[in-house]
Amino acid sequence: MQILARLCMSADGYVTTPDGWPPQVIDPTHGPGSHGIAEFLRTCEAALMGRTTFEPALTADRWPWPDLKVFVLGSTRPAGTPDDVTIDDDPLRLLEKIRASNRGGDVHLIGGPGTIETYRALGVLDKLELVILPFFVGNGMRLTESLNTRTGLEFESSRPLTGGAVEIVYRVSPQL
Incomplete structure (x- = not known):
């Protein structure tokens, strides 16, 4: 089991738009499976995220993680949360629940920089995958607002994606 964070980022370095949405939602090429997410999810069996990322899914037209076990770092269970979603406010305890249910697949760490930094x-984040989008958003949240800037990154791969985006994959190493 590997824990993999994958984020889209605007060319000017923002992981959210000014109104808090992930920047890929304003990309004209955005849609189901876009930005390399379909290939990425093939190895994943679980999704791990913070409450802020999770809550909008409760009112979405379709459940974003139909084939994944969902784990949420949060102190309360929002109304409408499906029964099979695991919620815990302790990151270590939640990690143990993920490990206990894991059948060998990877875990997609979804969410904001604070959850990723947690x-x-x-010391359990294995890879950081960034999808650099070919546009600017001008404001929003940056990855490094929460992620420790001394995080060691080892280049693993890169590839161009449809619509001009570029995927860059780093293996996360111990802090420098």
């Missing part, structure tokens, strides 16, 4: 600081 699991990076625990």
Whole structure:
């Protein structure tokens, strides 16, 4: 089991738009499976995220993770949460629940930089995948607002994606 964070980022370095949405949603090429996510999810069996990322899914037209076990780092269970979603406010305890249910697949760490930093600081984040989008958003949240800037990254691969985006994959190494 590997824990893999995958984020889209605008060319000017923002992981959200000014109104808090992931920047890929304003990309004209955005849609189901776009930006390399379909290939990425083939190895994943679980999704791990913070409550802020999870809650909008409760009112979405379709459940975003139909084939994944869902784990949420949060202190309350929002109304409408499906029964099979696991919620816990302790990141280590939640990690143990993920490990206990894992059948060998990877875990997609979804969410904001704070959630990603929580699991990076625990030393369990294996890869950071960035999809650089070919446009600027001008404002929003940057990855490094929460992620420790001393995080060691080892280049693993890169590839162009449809619509001019570029995927860059880094293996996360211990802090420098």
